[in-house]
Amino acid sequence: MDLPYLTISEASELLRKKEISPVDLTKALLDRIEEIDGELNSFITVLRDHSLKSAEEAEKQIISGTYKGPLHGIPMGIKDIFVMRNVKTTCGSKILENFIPPYDSTVVRKLTDSGATIVGKNNMDEFAMGSSTENSYFGPTRNPWDLERVPGGSSGGSATAVAASLCLASVGTDTGGSIRQPASFCGVVGLKPTYGRVSRFGMIAFASSLDQGGPITKTVEDAATMLNVIAGNDPRDSTSVDEPVPNYMKCLTDEIKGVRIGVPKEYFVKGIDSEIEKAVKTAIALINDLGGVVEEISLPHTEYAVSTYYIIAPSEASSNLARYDGVKYGFRVHGAKSLMDMYFNTRAEGFGDEVKRRIMLGTYALSAGYYDAYYLKAQRVRTLIKKDFEDAFEKVDVIMTPTSPEPPFKIGEKSDDPLKMYLSDIFTIPCNLGGLPGISIPCGFSSSGLPIGVQFLGKPFDEGSILRVAHAYEQHTNWRKKRPPI
Numbered sequence: 001m002d003l004p005y006l007t008i009s010e011a012s013e014l015l016r017k018k019e020i021s022p023v024d025l026t027k028a029l030l031d032r033i034e035e036i037d038g039e040l041n042s043f044i045t046v047l048r049d050h051s052l053k054s055a056e057e058a059e060k061q062i063i064s065g066t067y068k069g070p071l072h073g074i075p076m077g078i079k080d081i082f083v084m085r086n087v088k089t090t091c092g093s094k095i096l097e098n099f100i101p102p103y104d105s106t107v108v109r110k111l112t113d114s115g116a117t118i119v120g121k122n123n124m125d126e127f128a129m130g131s132s133t134e135n136s137y138f139g140p141t142r143n144p145w146d147l148e149r150v151p152g153g154s155s156g157g158s159a160t161a162v163a164a165s166l167c168l169a170s171v172g173t174d175t176g177g178s179i180r181q182p183a184s185f186c187g188v189v190g191l192k193p194t195y196g197r198v199s200r201f202g203m204i205a206f207a208s209s210l211d212q213g214g215p216i217t218k219t220v221e222d223a224a225t226m227l228n229v230i231a232g233n234d235p236r237d238s239t240s241v242d243e244p245v246p247n248y249m250k251c252l253t254d255e256i257k258g259v260r261i262g263v264p265k266e267y268f269v270k271g272i273d274s275e276i277e278k279a280v281k282t283a284i285a286l287i288n289d290l291g292g293v294v295e296e297i298s299l300p301h302t303e304y305a306v307s308t309y310y311i312i313a314p315s316e317a318s319s320n321l322a323r324y325d326g327v328k329y330g331f332r333v334h335g336a337k338s339l340m341d342m343y344f345n346t347r348a349e350g351f352g353d354e355v356k357r358r359i360m361l362g363t364y365a366l367s368a369g370y371y372d373a374y375y376l377k378a379q380r381v382r383t384l385i386k387k388d389f390e391d392a393f394e395k396v397d398v399i400m401t402p403t404s405p406e407p408p409f410k411i412g413e414k415s416d417d418p419l420k421m422y423l424s425d426i427f428t429i430p431c432n433l434g435g436l437p438g439i440s441i442p443c444g445f446s447s448s449g450l451p452i453g454v455q456f457l458g459k460p461f462d463e464g465s466i467l468r469v470a471h472a473y474e475q476h477t478n479w480r481k482k483r484p485p486i
């Protein structure tokens with residue numbers, strides 16, 4: 001049996017029936033990582049010994065009759081932004097190159113408590129700033145469908161690892177699209193939960209009012225399984241919300257008759273790739289055939305989303321990243337003549353260009369005299385964008401859009417033009433500004449064989465509806481069965 005190609009649901013069925021063993025499954029993935037990740041660079045750290053020990057433990061438990069549920073014995077990756085006790089956690093940055101945290105993030109703890117095995121920490125753009133995973137201190141990740149192209153970002157390591165069958169699933173983070181856009185570029189499923197649904201405790205902060213962790217998987221069912229485990233209120237994260245967590249598996253009814261689907265006209269503007277437009281329109285037609293009630297809607301402030309995001313996110317980042325000063329943890333330069341020099345030199349050497357650009361942008365936007373003109377104004381526009389969604393959700397249950405305006409681009413193609421790079425997230429950013437849940441799933445391939453994704457957005461805390469619609473669509477298409485050539 002080709003163990004690496006299993007989905008979570010297939011593997012867990014076999015594990016539960018003791019037809020395969022957690023150790024064999026983990027070994028198969030570790031071998032595959034060793035074989036091909038040199039080319040892909042989707043892991044910063046591979047936890048060979050740790051994961052084999054954890055798999056042995058899972059195996060003992062299953063043999064002795066303790067079955068912890070659908071993640072028991074499942075090998076997965078995790079974006080290197082989630083701290084993990086006694087395991088190097090870099091956030092893709094030189095400044096944390098040797099940082100070994102003394103505690104687990106809530107997401108890691110919940111996964112390991114449910115019996116999952118973490119095989120490694122996935123590559124990412126430094127501090128999750130980017131749309132291509134080219135901004136990693138540890139080198140770019142490559143797209144498994146075409147090694148010359150980017151996997152998207154910032155959770156590009158996670159999406160690549162899942163698409164290339166190096167782990168059965170991974171957890172990424174999404175501040176402006178970093179789960180959904182790489183999922184779409186790599187032909188896998190990426191779910192960004194509602195802000196507050198999944199604990200941010202131990203998830204290294206980029207822009208605290210936008211960041212949210214969520215699963216990257218091969219199927220919608222697997223995303224539901226993962227969300228069941230990682231969702232929920234956490235007293236250690238004051239922004240996590242005390243809302244009941246439904247059993248998301250129950251939402252996968254394969255029945256969408258009468259579900260009202262809104263298609264925003266602002267998401268089909270000129271500039272969108274014609275093959276993407278065609279694939280998404282075909283997907284919309286299928287949703288209609290399956291009984292969804294499709295109607296055009298308007299989200300009039302969409303055009304301001306990218307500029308609003310690029311004031312708010314860098315502002316929050318400039319404040320969050322002030323803690324990396326060479327004193328508390330992480331990298332420190334040696335030989336500085338004064339304390340000030342030590343701060344300056346540590347940050348100058350420890351951070352990459354994009355991170356510095358964001359810190360400068362954010363510091364400027366927050367500075368006296370500019371605060372009202374930029375930050376405050378951006379917050380007001382954010383409210384308008386949120387209000388657009390509230391109005392739309394009076395009329396529809398789910399919003400359907402392309403995930404990205406373009407297919408995966410060439411490595412290096414946009415590195416010199418940050419503004420071009422920022423536009424990659426034009427369809428994913430509004431969802432973060434509104435705090436909504438969103439999911440990207442495969443909906444086709446371009447003529448050159450590159451994956452295309454479609455996105456579903458839901459009301460706050462209604463992950464159930466987007467999972468339901470995405471699952472119904474997925475069950476009536478075969479995109480998930482295609483594998484990258486690597």
Ligand code: GLN
Pocket residue numbers: 128129130131153154173174175176177178179206313425
């Ligand atoms: N690409 C966007 C940025 O660079 C979003 C990143 C993210 O979601 N973490 O900020």
